[in-house]
Amino acid sequence: MDDNVDAPVRAELPKRRKYNYLPLSERYRLAGQLMLHSKDGRLPKGIVSFLASDFNVGRATVYRIWKKVLNGLITGRLDLTTNKNKCGRKPHYNMEILQSKIVALPPWKRMTVRRSAGSLGIPRSTFQFMVKNKGLAMRHSNTTKPLLTEKNKEDRLKFAMDFVPDERTGVVKPIFDCAHIDEKHFLIFKEKASYYLVPDEEAMIRRCKSKRFVTKVMFLCCVARPRLNRSTGEYFDGKIGIYPFVHKVEAKRNSKNREKGTLETKPDNVTRDVSRVFLRDKVFPDIRAKWPRWYFASQRDKSRKIVVQQDNARPHCLPNDPEIVAAGTVGGYNIVLNNQPANSPDLNVLDLGIFNAIDKLQQSMDRQTVDELFDAVVASLNLLSAETIERSFMTLQAVIGEVVASDGDNSYRMPHLRKSIIMKVFGEIPEYVRLKPTAMERARVFRQQERARLRAIYLELFGEEEDEPEWLFQPVFGPVAKVYQL
Numbered sequence: 001m002d003d004n005v006d007a008p009v010r011a012e013l014p015k016r017r018k019y020n021y022l023p024l025s026e027r028y029r030l031a032g033q034l035m036l037h038s039k040d041g042r043l044p045k046g047i048v049s050f051l052a053s054d055f056n057v058g059r060a061t062v063y064r065i066w067k068k069v070l071n072g073l074i075t076g077r078l079d080l081t082t083n084k085n086k087c088g089r090k091p092h093y094n095m096e097i098l099q100s101k102i103v104a105l106p107p108w109k110r111m112t113v114r115r116s117a118g119s120l121g122i123p124r125s126t127f128q129f130m131v132k133n134k135g136l137a138m139r140h141s142n143t144t145k146p147l148l149t150e151k152n153k154e155d156r157l158k159f160a161m162d163f164v165p166d167e168r169t170g171v172v173k174p175i176f177d178c179a180h181i182d183e184k185h186f187l188i189f190k191e192k193a194s195y196y197l198v199p200d201e202e203a204m205i206r207r208c209k210s211k212r213f214v215t216k217v218m219f220l221c222c223v224a225r226p227r228l229n230r231s232t233g234e235y236f237d238g239k240i241g242i243y244p245f246v247h248k249v250e251a252k253r254n255s256k257n258r259e260k261g262t263l264e265t266k267p268d269n270v271t272r273d274v275s276r277v278f279l280r281d282k283v284f285p286d287i288r289a290k291w292p293r294w295y296f297a298s299q300r301d302k303s304r305k306i307v308v309q310q311d312n313a314r315p316h317c318l319p320n321d322p323e324i325v326a327a328g329t330v331g332g333y334n335i336v337l338n339n340q341p342a343n344s345p346d347l348n349v350l351d352l353g354i355f356n357a358i359d360k361l362q363q364s365m366d367r368q369t370v371d372e373l374f375d376a377v378v379a380s381l382n383l384l385s386a387e388t389i390e391r392s393f394m395t396l397q398a399v400i401g402e403v404v405a406s407d408g409d410n411s412y413r414m415p416h417l418r419k420s421i422i423m424k425v426f427g428e429i430p431e432y433v434r435l436k437p438t439a440m441e442r443a444r445v446f447r448q449q450e451r452a453r454l455r456a457i458y459l460e461l462f463g464e465e466e467d468e469p470e471w472l473f474q475p476v477f478g479p480v481a482k483v484y485q486l
Helices: 024-037 047-055 059-075 095-104 113-120 124-134 150-161 272-290 322-328 354-363 370-383 386-405 419-426 437-462
Strands: 178-187 216-224 239-244 246-250 263-267 305-310 334-339 432-434 483-485
Touching: 024 047, 024 059, 047 059, 095 113, 095 124, 113 124, 150 386, 150 437, 178 354, 216 263, 216 272, 216 354, 216 370, 239 272, 239 370, 263 370, 272 305, 272 322, 272 334, 322 334, 354 370, 354 386, 386 419, 386 432, 386 437
Parallel strands: 178 305, 305 334, 432 483
Antiparallel strands: 178 216, 216 239, 246 263
């Protein structure tokens, strides 16, 4: 074919007009245009076609609205509403009645779609459709929380108020002086697991002798809040270490897996003596080696207190244990052990997401033996991002605010702080979190009660009242810090 010959041009067919449904505001605007161009109750020639093209509707729609405008001029009331959403078959079930029936049902009768629909006496597909499209109900995951006594609530409130230095500002301090430790069992494999398979691939078969006795190892983990030295640019990632409770023993007889005398790794039972050895010989030395140097006043003066927070389980050491107290003062340091309130896993940052993150990472690695499990867990802590740890500490600050607001109870819902959006806006996680107004009011009442209690003790001891000193306001955040309002 000759390149100089032009190819035939294909004629474009006119596009068929698609008439749109006019919202109520657009209908009133069209009515205003009609009244603006009308004269003595008549429309000029061509204005109907022009407005129909401008609003992308048909001429019949323009004439229908013009008819309503003329009727409105006679009656004195212009009504352009339509019956678009009122037409069709009337709903068979009333939303308010169904919702009242759902509220009256006990929790165990509305745990699944099929059970809920059967309890309400409606088809399962109807219930599922109304939940998805009509907002009849919403899915809720409920977890069991520890049972608290009045003493537990009082201790939780006092513990949370230690992180709020001034109740007038309501700012929760950033917890830079504390390292959190806790134990967790990590399993070699889980009973249920999900995998992706191609259509022709056979599903794998996993077997074990007993699902009740899966090989597991308990680890002790220690983390602190990551922080940046803005003057020097040094960064502390907050990872102190993770330590398995295991020991090496020689095999007593030959087997198909190893010969007699081979060293095997066996899990340890955690007792108070074992916990003491781990704190004294592993945790405290790593804190002294990895804690940021700019935290202290100088290289020689390292007496600024570092608190190691643990739960008060029975195998744990007491804070006043002589060996622990002596180990905390080695090298001029001031490392002290502190117990969190009883029945309060929500006040330990490791239980607020860090352990789950480590568990997810180690599950993605190959581990068949105890040694491989240990290597996988240690590698998972090294792979864990410092941002994840910092987010968990921000969640802990929000939980402290919820504990204050609920008067020490744990009936609150876990706060969602939109930390991903905060990272996009600020570029970092804020170090300070401000309490909600209700929590600030409860903090004021608590501090007033504490002052009254101390004043009563003073009067009982000395017989005269001491002049209360002026409350010195000390700003708890500098010009570079950001405060997040709950």
